[in-house]
C-alpha cells in the first residue's frame with residue numbers, strides 16, 4: 001500500500017489522503033508514510049476507504065503507539081476501552097448516550113490537561129445531521145510559532161503552561177455558551193471528569209519529538225504560566241490564542257460520513273462548532289500518547305487517574 005496526498009484546497013495546511021485502509025493492520029512502512037505525511041501537512045483527511053470496525057480502528061490507531069483509554073475516561077460506556085464515542089444520540093430517558101458531540105468546544109488540544117498529552121488523534125464521523133453538523137476547526141500552531149518574532153521566541157522559550165480543564169469555557173463566545181448551557185439538559189448523568197482537576201505542565205514552545213519542529217502550545221486549557229502573575233499570564237495567553245487562530249492559519253473541516261481526520265496534536269489546536277442536538281452526530285475518537293514532552297517530571301503515562309478530561 002502506498003498513499004497518495006493532495007493538498008486541501010483553500011487551506012494553508014492539511015492534505016486529503018487516498019489509498020490508506022484503516023481496516024487493515026498498518027505495517028511499519030504505512031505508519032512511517034503517515035507520520036511523514038503528518039510531518040509535512042499536520043492534518044490528514046482520509047476518504048474513500050472501507051469503514052473500519054471498532055476492533056480494526058483500534059488496531060490501526062494502535063499501530064502508531066500506546067492509546068489513551070478514551071472509552072473509559074468519561075464514565076460512559078464506549079464500544080471499546082480505547083474508542084471515545086462522542087454522540088448526541090439519546091437513550092430512553094432523553095439523555096445523551098455518550099459524551100456530547102453537539103456541544104461547542106473552545107480551542108484545545110486533546111488531553112493536554114493530563115501529564116501525558118495526546119501525540120496524534122484519529123477522529124472519524126460515523127453519523128451526521130442532514131446538514132453535516134458543526135465543523136471542526138483546526139489551527140496550525142507550528143505556523144503560529146514560526147511567524148512570531150525572534151524577540152517573542154526568546155520571551156516564550158522555557159515558559160511552562162499550566163493546563164487545566166477548569167475554566168476553559170470562558171473562551172466560548174456568547175452563542176456558544178448558550179448552546180453549551182442547553183446541552184446540560186441532555187447531558188448523561190454518568191459523565192465524569194476522571195481523577196479530579198489536577199493541572200498539568202507543558203512547555204509553551206513545544207518541540208515535536210520526531211521532527212524537532214516547535215509549536216506554540218497554547219489553547220483555552222492553558223489556565224496560567226508557571227511563576228507568572230495570573231493577570232499577566234491571562235493577558236499573554238489570550239493574545240497568543242488570538243495570534244494562533246488568525247484566519248490565515250485556520251481550516252474548518254466540513255464532515256462527511258466516513259471521514260477519518262488524523263491530526264498532529266502538538267502542531268494543531270482545534271475547536272468544535274455546535275450542532276443541532278435533535279439530530280444524531282456520532283464520532284469515534286482515539287489518541288496516541290505523547291510520552292515525553294521535554295519537561296522533566298511531566299512524562300508520566302498514568303492517564304486514567306490524573307487530571308480532568310474533556311473529549312474532543
Ligand SMILES: [Fe+2]
Pocket residue numbers: 108109110270311312
Ligand atoms: Fe478534541
